[in-house]
Amino acid sequence: MTTKEEWIEKDLKYVWHPDTQMKQYEGADFKPVLIEKGKGIYLYDSDGNSYIDGVSSWWVNTLGHSVDRLNKTLLKQAESIEHVLLADFTHKPAIELAERLTKLAGEPFSKVFYSDDGSTAVEVALKMAYQYWYQKGKPEKKYFVSMTDSYHGDTLGSVSVGGIDIYKKIFNPLVFETLKVCAPYCYRCPMGCEQGKCTIDCFSEVEELFEKRHNEIAGMIVEPLVQGAAGMRVYPADYLKKLRYLCDKYDILLIDDEVAMAFGRTGKYFAFEHAGIKPDIFCVAKGITAGYVPLAATVTTDKIYNAFYDDFSELKTFYHGHSFTGNPVASAIAVETLKIMEEENIIENLKPKIQKLKECLEKFKPLNHVGDVRHIGMIGAVEMVKDKSTKEPYPFTDRIGHLVFKSALQKGALLRPIGNVIYFLPPLVITEEEIEKLTDIAYFAIKEVTEDFSYSQLPR
Ligand SMILES: *Cc1c(COP(=O)(O)O)cnc(C)c1O
Numbered sequence: 001m002t003t004k005e006e007w008i009e010k011d012l013k014y015v016w017h018p019d020t021q022m023k024q025y026e027g028a029d030f031k032p033v034l035i036e037k038g039k040g041i042y043l044y045d046s047d048g049n050s051y052i053d054g055v056s057s058w059w060v061n062t063l064g065h066s067v068d069r070l071n072k073t074l075l076k077q078a079e080s081i082e083h084v085l086l087a088d089f090t091h092k093p094a095i096e097l098a099e100r101l102t103k104l105a106g107e108p109f110s111k112v113f114y115s116d117d118g119s120t121a122v123e124v125a126l127k128m129a130y131q132y133w134y135q136k137g138k139p140e141k142k143y144f145v146s147m148t149d150s151y152h153g154d155t156l157g158s159v160s161v162g163g164i165d166i167y168k169k170i171f172n173p174l175v176f177e178t179l180k181v182c183a184p185y186c187y188r189c190p191m192g193c194e195q196g197k198c199t200i201d202c203f204s205e206v207e208e209l210f211e212k213r214h215n216e217i218a219g220m221i222v223e224p225l226v227q228g229a230a231g232m233r234v235y236p237a238d239y240l241k242k243l244r245y246l247c248d249k250y251d252i253l254l255i256d257d258e259v260a261m262a263f264g265r266t267g268k269y270f271a272f273e274h275a276g277i278k279p280d281i282f283c284v285a286k287g288i289t290a291g292y293v294p295l296a297a298t299v300t301t302d303k304i305y306n307a308f309y310d311d312f313s314e315l316k317t318f319y320h321g322h323s324f325t326g327n328p329v330a331s332a333i334a335v336e337t338l339k340i341m342e343e344e345n346i347i348e349n350l351k352p353k354i355q356k357l358k359e360c361l362e363k364f365k366p367l368n369h370v371g372d373v374r375h376i377g378m379i380g381a382v383e384m385v386k387d388k389s390t391k392e393p394y395p396f397t398d399r400i401g402h403l404v405f406k407s408a409l410q411k412g413a414l415l416r417p418i419g420n421v422i423y424f425l426p427p428l429v430i431t432e433e434e435i436e437k438l439t440d441i442a443y444f445a446i447k448e449v450t451e452d453f454s455y456s457q458l459p460r
Helices: 004-014 068-080 092-105 118-135 156-160 165-171 201-216 237-250 328-343 350-364 400-410 432-450
Strands: 035-039 042-045 050-053 109-115 143-147 179-181 217-222 253-257 281-284 296-301 370-376 379-387 421-424
Touching (some): 050 432, 068 328, 092 328, 109 118, 118 156, 118 281, 118 296, 179 201, 201 217, 201 237, 237 253, 350 370, 350 379, 350 432, 379 432, 400 432
Parallel strands (some): 253 281
Antiparallel strands (some): 035 042, 042 050
């Protein structure tokens, strides 16, 4: 029998882990955690230790791990048709999912283009928007606007509209040129405004840019309400309202990257609902299959679609397609996920949990090294700083977030940080009691790391 140690040894021999400096494991006591199974909000390692999945396994899981209904759906679909191409062929799960998605998003959404993951959904949106203008006789509309510190995926097109240095800087010679506007990062407001007393003055940058260069701008892509990978930075819904108005005024497409936020994270199916607006194109992935298998969709309107709809000889076809476009197993799981969400009132039932999370976040505010606490829906974030009064960040080489992560792991929670930000983004099925437990673990881990507070481990 292969022991746990042997598995890990083999892992480090063969597997190159994502977003990971592999050398950190060399001679260190901390190694990748070998997970054997999952149930509900818990992950179990090979030694039988349990961990609350505090980050939904990279923001994908919504209904908990190993859900009976989804397991059955997976097996049943694989037994009838596991995969078939989606050009000249179709299947019921892809059809049903497209119908459900457009109805859920409401008018004017009418068309669904499938792909594999968040990055591809964004690639599709960008190419679709560019080709739209091209076929409308405006090829000069070729620039995309996005925010500083934005994140839209790891492929080169999505990195182009991204704005986080660690993902982008090295690749700057390879990516296409985009236009940037300052992110509405309220804790460190670019306009120097006091948090909570904001009239969204930072939006003036968008106004100036659109006014000056709207003839060259195809679209603006945003992460709605929360800049996730930047550290769960929550910004006001009014920003999106203003943006919708301005996009209409200047004939610029609004592309809404809902990859992280859709399907309940903000307390609604789609984050754009908070602003009472509809984008021209939106992207979903992650939670669409409850975190089971990869699937993504780029959803749009007849306005966009009709610019591609013509005689074959006109060459207006959208020539884009991935091998696994609309995979039947993934589509069937997505349909079942939406059915569960509807039948079990998942969104409606979030209300008391959201309130509980809000209350539980209060305890972090007095901590000596907590600069900012952010909350929206089922997401909470705690930004740790070296100096609370000056907001001086911890140097990234201190790896404060990583230390808290390791401490929390020992206490029974998976809280993989973003730099100096510890965040909660649990499966939506977490209970109020478990929210308390999860935030308590984080509280003591942060105290231990930032205040050198030796607290005897919380009972597991
Ligand atoms: C995660 C994420 C992506 C990329 O999705 P992948 O499935 O990792 O390719 C794109 N946009 C946003 C906002 C994301 O959070």
